[in-house]
Amino acid sequence: MSLRKTIEVITRLAKEGAIKNYAIAGAVGALNYIEPTLTEDLDVLISLADFDKRQSGLILLTPIEQALAKIGYTERSDVGYVVEGWPVQFLPVGSPLDEEALDEAVEIDIDATGDPPLKARCLRAEHLVAIAVRLGRLKDLARVQAFLEQKAVDLNALKGVLERHDLQRAWTSFCAKASIADPLAIA
Amino acid sequence: MQSKHYPDISDIIARKQAGRRQRAKLSFAEKLDIVDALRERVRPIVEARNARRLAARQPA
Numbered sequence: 001m002s003l004r005k006t007i008e009v010i011t012r013l014a015k016e017g018a019i020k021n022y023a024i025a026g027a028v029g030a031l032n033y034i035e036p037t038l039t040e041d042l043d044v045l046i047s048l049a050d051f052d053k054r055q056s057g058l059i060l061l062t063p064i065e066q067a068l069a070k071i072g073y074t075e076r077s078d079v080g081y082v083v084e085g086w087p088v089q090f091l092p093v094g095s096p097l098d099e100e101a102l103d104e105a106v107e108i109d110i111d112a113t114g115d116p117p118l119k120a121r122c123l124r125a126e127h128l129v130a131i132a133v134r135l136g137r138l139k140d141l142a143r144v145q146a147f148l149e150q151k152a153v154d155l156n157a158l159k160g161v162l163e164r165h166d167l168q169r170a171w172t173s174f175c176a177k178a179s180i181a182d183p184l185a186i187a
Numbered sequence: 188m189q190s191k192h193y194p195d196i197s198d199i200i201a202r203k204q205a206g207r208r209q210r211a212k213l214s215f216a217e218k219l220d221i222v223d224a225l226r227e228r229v230r231p232i233v234e235a236r237n238a239r240r241l242a243a244r245q246p247a
């Protein structure tokens with residue numbers, strides 16, 4: 001049971017076509033850029049094409065659920081499907097920001113020793129930060145602060161994302177809560 | 188009133204920050220292993236929390 005194996009299963013589903021477009025998001029996505037922190041689940045952003053849309057407007061994860069069940073992962077927890085001991089939360093693209101983040105996700109090395117090496121798609125730092133600013137919970141703001149302190153985000157790129165998705169006010173509010181001078185003012 | 192003298196801890200804060208930046212430079216795979224280890228470490232706390240929640244949901 002390991003997060004690496006969980007991600008391996010997600011990449012396998014993508015390779016087999018059960019997931020059309022995905023990227024690791026949330027705390028695990030942030031791991032690619034900042035120091036490791038404790039998390040309880042793996043967030044995976046996926047395209048709307050991966051959902052089964054009913055006439056009622058309800059969206060279901062039937063295709064992914066079926067693919068997971070086929071390879072033996074049938075357990076559910078409060079937060080998602082349990083894959084190799086880790087709850088996995090599949091999050092549908094819910095805004096133009098999510099859509100851009102998914103489209104521009106980068107491929108990262110998970111295990112370079114494998115044959116072939118294991119790679120997975122992960123959100124860019126500026127999108128992870130912008131999504132955290134939009135969500136605005138304390139844990140999200142703490143993550144934004146970690147990105148800034150560890151100089152893990154390109155400020156110009158972040159400024160562009162915040163402007164494109166009308167998040168300047170949320171950004172200003174974050175700076176006030178964190179008691180910091182706006183680092184984007186000089187970016 | 189006597190004025191208190193507090194020690195300067197700016198070097199400690201700077202070292203902590205340097206440590207965070209150092210850990211941020213680890214490979215993704217190394218960080219995944221750290222997260223697995225962190226999760227194992229807090230497992231008893233999480234299990235106790237879940238048991239508490241379950242007990243709270245049960246009718247008295």
